[in-house]
Amino acid sequence: MTDIIRHSRPGASRLGPRSYGRVNWIGWRSLYLKEVRRFLNVATQTVAAPVVTTLLFLAIFTLALGHAVEVVRGVPFAVFLAPGLIVMAMAQNAFANTSSSLVISKVQGNIVDVLMPPINALEMVTAYALAGATRGVVVGFTTGLCMWIFVPFQISDWGLVLFHGVCASMMLSLIGIIGGIWADKFDHMAAITNFVITPFSFLSGTFYSIERLPEPFHTIAYFNPFFYMIDGFRHGVIGSGDAPYWLGIVVMLGIDTVLGLIAWRMVASGYKLKN
Template sequence: MTHPLPPMPRAVGSVNWIGLWTLYAREVRRFVKVHQQTVWAPVVTTLLFYAVFALALGGAVRMVGDVPYMEFLAPGLIMMAMTQNAFANTSSSVVIAKVQGNIVDILMPPMAPVELALGFVGGGVTRGLCVGFVTGLAIWAFTPLHMPHPGFVIFHALMASMLLSLLGLAGGIWSEKFDHIAAVTNFVVTPLAFLSGTFYSVASLPPVFWWIAHFDPFFYMIDGFRYGFTGQSDGTLALGVVVMLATNGFLWWLVLRMLRTGYKLKA
């Protein structure tokens, strides 16, 4: 009679694909399970912003360059909804795990820092793209949206969602309670978003604020994304691509360093 072999440790290999996929699936299921709050609520909020600006114009056709204002505004609103939800997904996931004390369940599995970062960021990017897509369809019902440069739309949607997911992950690791991540939202994310030209063309700003806007990485993600829809930009597109890549590269380095050192994660 043969006896079954005793339990043996699983060979992980150079990449823990099972752990990476499990973490990513967990992050996606977190927001899908409460989709009324995580997907549909941002769409309704964005449509309210759109309605306020439409009513403020009172039916007048205002132009920004060669583009009607409402068509100019739409990509900015889509990007705002997309990036805010990407940030919320990663930041809330880490902060909730730390406050509830189950962050150890994420740190104990044999997963490298890059695998942990990919799992969290992948979930944030997925939520951001889902919200952006649904928001775009909702706005399309009221404003004709064209896409003469789809490559810019896809690139900036991915890079912007990744940027805010990384920022949310870094903020979540730094935060010890919900008040801390709220401070990051109120004093970092919101000011950068409102100074980025979401609701206006930065070409109309005074010189001082024009320069401030051009040092804001959020400006380049809005500007490139809007160019994909309208063919009109306020900045240098090539510089915007470089800024997006450089900012994401820095945030990847920062997040990986935090995870490797266990900064505010390990006692």
């Protein structure tokens, strides 16, 4: 059998164990591309749908509150709202990407296709997380572009916008991995979305400046990582934020590292993945 293969295919003489260096780049790249193609394949649902939903939010809130709240932080309400909604869409979609992929794989059983190949825990986590972040960034960019047609906003600091866009997507992407590994059923995932993701993304300053919050909620807001992601991203767009910009950067880097380590430990230990 081996003889036939060896003789029938040119170059087949290189059959044998494949070797790779410290990182299995081919494996990593394949997993990353698999995850990206997974959402690009249904781009209507994964990219166009959030754009429409976000534009609807913008319309609803501007029409409902525009006459009552004219200026927030020195900019029109719609301009204040736009960056918050964009980063919210990025966050929700980054979360949806990794969590749904893992839960579906677990329920359908094809998670073994990811666990069997020679991809280590770190490679697996980074591939999933970056693919989720990719979806976040793609959604954010598309949404921003469409929103800009209706609400022409200027970006005051591209560096801050890109940093927070990527870090926010990364954070939710990692939460999605952790949640996806923990969840056994779609119900669990729905519970995380309903009780964690949606409340946090709604109540962390997307729609209002946290200066408006009464104590003790004002102080509590400063312990909420979602607040830093929204505030930092908005800071990059409108040029001013509730928290100092360096604090936002430190918090986002810190939280991404911690979440990354948790996700890595979970995969490495095989928690709820291997038995």
